[in-house]
Amino acid sequence: MLIKQRMTNVVEKWFVVEPLFFAVWTTHELSINSNIQNIRVGQGRIEYNPAFIEALNDKILYQVLQFEVMRIILKHPYLRRKERQSVAYTASNITIQEYMETPLDFPNAKQTFQTDEYDNKYFEFYYQKLLEQEDSSLTLEQSAFSCSSKQNGQQSNDPQTSKGQSDQKTEDSERQEEEQSPEKTQDDESGEAEKSEEKSLESTSAKKDDKQTKIDQYIDPLKSGMENTELWDANEYYSNQINDKIELAQENNSWGTIPGRVQERILATLKPKINYREVLKSFRASILSVNRVLTRMKPSRRYGFLYMGSRRDFCTQLLFAVDVSGSVSSIDIQKAFSIINQLFKYGIQSVDVLQFDAEIKGKPLSLKRAKYKVQVLGRGGTEFQPVLDYIDTDKNYDGLIIFTDGWAPVPNPPKNRRTRVLWLFNNENNYEKMKDDLRLIGRSTFIKEN
Numbered sequence: 043m044l045i046k047q048r049m050t051n052v053v054e055k056w057f058v059v060e061p062l063f064f065a066v067w068t069t070h071e072l073s074i075n076s077n078i079q080n081i082r083v084g085q086g087r088i089e090y091n092p093a094f095i096e097a098l099n100d101k102i103l104y105q106v107l108q109f110e111v112m113r114i115i116l117k118h119p120y121l122r123r124k125e126r127q128s129v130a131y132t133a134s135n136i137t138i139q140e141y142m143e144t145p146l147d148f149p150n151a152k153q154t155f156q157t158d159e160y161d162n163k164y165f166e167f168y169y170q171k172l173l174e175q176e177d178s179s180l181t182l183e184q185s186a187f188s189c190s191s192k193q194n195g196q197q198s199n200d201p202q203t204s205k206g207q208s209d210q211k212t213e214d215s216e217r218q219e220e221e222q223s224p225e226k227t228q229d230d231e232s233g234e235a236e237k238s239e240e241k242s243l244e245s246t247s248a249k250k251d252d253k254q255t256k257i258d259q260y261i262d263p264l265k266s267g268m269e270n271t272e273l274w275d276a277n278e279y280y281s282n283q284i285n286d287k288i289e290l291a292q293e294n295n296s297w298g299t300i301p302g303r304v305q306e307r308i309l310a311t312l313k314p315k316i317n318y319r320e321v322l323k324s325f326r327a328s329i330l331s332v333n334r335v336l337t338r339m340k341p342s343r344r345y346g347f348l349y350m351g352s353r354r355d356f357c358t359q360l361l362f363a364v365d366v367s368g369s370v371s372s373i374d375i376q377k378a379f380s381i382i383n384q385l386f387k388y389g390i391q392s393v394d395v396l397q398f399d400a401e402i403k404g405k406p407l408s409l410k411r412a413k414y415k416v417q418v419l420g421r422g423g424t425e426f427q428p429v430l431d432y433i434d435t436d437k438n439y440d441g442l443i444i445f446t447d448g449w450a451p452v453p454n455p456p457k458n459r460r461t462r463v464l465w466l467f468n469n470e471n472n473y474e475k476m477k478d479d480l481r482l483i484g485r486s487t488f489i490k491e492n
Contacts, residue, residue: 060298065287080260084119084273128267133168365446367399367424378445424450448472
């Protein structure tokens, strides 16, 4: 049977028995990678070495795939990248083993830390504890090495040691003579028969050993940790895709055989919706360009007032497009301009404000401070395409924020990929309706109701 087909058979069983496993697995692309030892996940891919899959029987293959899909569900490959990858792999394995309790030989928390105090914790917790354990072990090893070095130095001048070495040489010489004695020689025919039998046994055991070696490599963080976490890095896109599948499982109660305590851990990985103010801050920080300017008004950090210090002037080019169509209420438009005023508190020195409905209304209004009276020009239908075409024409903007209710067709992505786009919806319902369709164009958030 083809290797990929064996994996497909496992996943097809999940469609009925484990709907969440099936839904999450199908968000990733399955691909062959003969340069890796076993199987790994990350960046929307499930990569595997065919030789590794071939070495597993159907039962163990099911357990391995189940282990990896749970790794995806808990989003370990999509969290912040860890500096010590082998430790991250171990922490991930302990977390999954704590909840799945698989027959695979992954250690649980009690086996790792020699206490039941750390049972049923989470990935970040185990990662920190493993770091502490590793640092503590390193300190003990250094101390033991230092003591050993001192003892070896003393023994090298010890006459008893020289005598022991001389005795050892005599014993080795005697053993050699015994081996060469005719009394120890075996019959040739008997030897050949034994060798033939040994080869047959070795051939059978070699296959078993090969299978065991491959699964041991997969489990061992020192052999597979670096390689299997190579694709791990923070990725909001795939995290959101996984979250959508988890939310769907919760709504439809389609958890399959996943126990209640594991469901709670999975639901705990769902990040609460971020307040739009935090998104605006992070958006501003990600597009911010900074100029360093020397000044006498600030001392140098190293030399004090003998040399000039420096300050940093923010020079972000930001465009804020406000949907002024008839479907957007006057109160929502007031909120939009209130948000624009808040941007000045976040370090933005100037904002160009563009009004639009089915077309661009007038020229951009350049603001360098908060403004509380603005004339609204639109109130017709809604089209997003003119706004995105505008940043294709004027490519000097670092970022574009589009405030809208979302009641318009999905536009074509802009050709200008330099300008980052943020969709800011007037409420959560409109955000939920449009966020998936607009994901390829930019990030989305919404204004929370008080």
